[in-house]
Amino acid sequence: MSGDRHLSALTARDAGLVACRRCTRVWPGHETECGRCGASLASRDDRSLSRVWAWWVVGLICYVPANLYPMLSTRTLLSTSEATIVGGAIELIHHGSIGIAIVILVASVLIPMAKFACIAFLALTVERRTALSATSRQHLYELVEYVGRWSMIDVFVVAILSSLVQLNVAATINPGPASLAFALSVIFTMLSAQAFDSRLIWDGIEEADRPDDLAISAAGRDMAH
């Protein structure tokens, strides 16, 4: 990753300090609790990756029934239909609402799948070298964190429709079991992304590209502490 060379920097850990990720204050390396905001301090969160994977797996497990069971059941005078996420989108396309079908497919299928893939990629590349620069991986992580909550939109749509469309015999819409599975999947994926310690992305380039003299002085400092 020679492209990242100019990005190596003196980190709080190199300086024998520990940074608070909540309030950005720095403390001597041995401190375990931030004196300003009370957050617990860890120079690097050793268990970060195992928590990422744990939430990731639970999220993925919940995502399966979210797709197999119906999200909604719609009953009108003429018919009763139950629709899964993908089924509902296909139905919308048949009705000509292609735009809204795309919104649903992007929010409930594309984004969740991409999120699982991105988190796995970020967690795997912490320990391995990769062609993607640290800057791009940091951007990817921020994107995953930002997008996470918007996946909840489908659950809210189900809630809105089920409370609104209660028109006696004319039409009723009721929520299906997939809505719970989908909500859980979104929540677990968000927890998985939050558990990731993004400083690990940058440690890779430190170790790979640190000039030798800096590495020696950092090692000397570690011994001094």
Added chain:
Amino acid sequence: MTVLDHDDLLNLIACPHCDALHRVQRPSNGEQAVCRRCHAVLIAPRRRAGMTIIMLSVSVMILVLGALWFPFLTISRSGFHNDASLLDAAFAFSSGPLLPLSLAVLALIVVVPLARVMLIVYVLLPVVFDRAPFPGAREAFRLSEALQPWSMAEVFALGCAVALVKIADLALIGFGPAFWMFAGLVVIIVVQDNFMCRWSIWSSLEPEDEPKFKPTSMTDPEIMNLPSPEAKA
């Protein structure tokens, strides 16, 4: 190597995303100090930010509480009418095994947004009047920060719009007053986030017995050469 004393540490800031160490250099209002390595925004003070955030928080409270009682969508089909308020939507799942989902939806669109802005007002009110922070202010701000990703009022607003289009051919749909309240909420939350400079708030919450941030001489030669965050207008 010289040991860093307490005042020196106050002059440092570590990027929470990449751990790069910088010397604090407070940018002027309206400017941002970004991490030299990953370009995350570290400090972004705004003029009269405290008062602005408090006023926006109060508007969020009024809008969420108001939106509870008014319908956000109305529907009619073959002579039947219905409308749904936020509480109706939250309790759409209240029948049977989906009840936990009702509680989660209520939390995400009402309880968490409300709790968050109330905590922010509690934290900032003494600060804007130059008083000592209220007891527990630091815990309150920490909780409010932890709640941020779980505050989903604006996601719900977009959900209304999607729901409307989704059943447009099933029945006649109209927006109720609460929908417009939520639309306003989306804008307010974005603006509020823009005014929120975490570093400034945390510095103002520095415990009394600790010295506040003040530029002092640095003793460690390596720390002395640290870059300041880059300024961006």
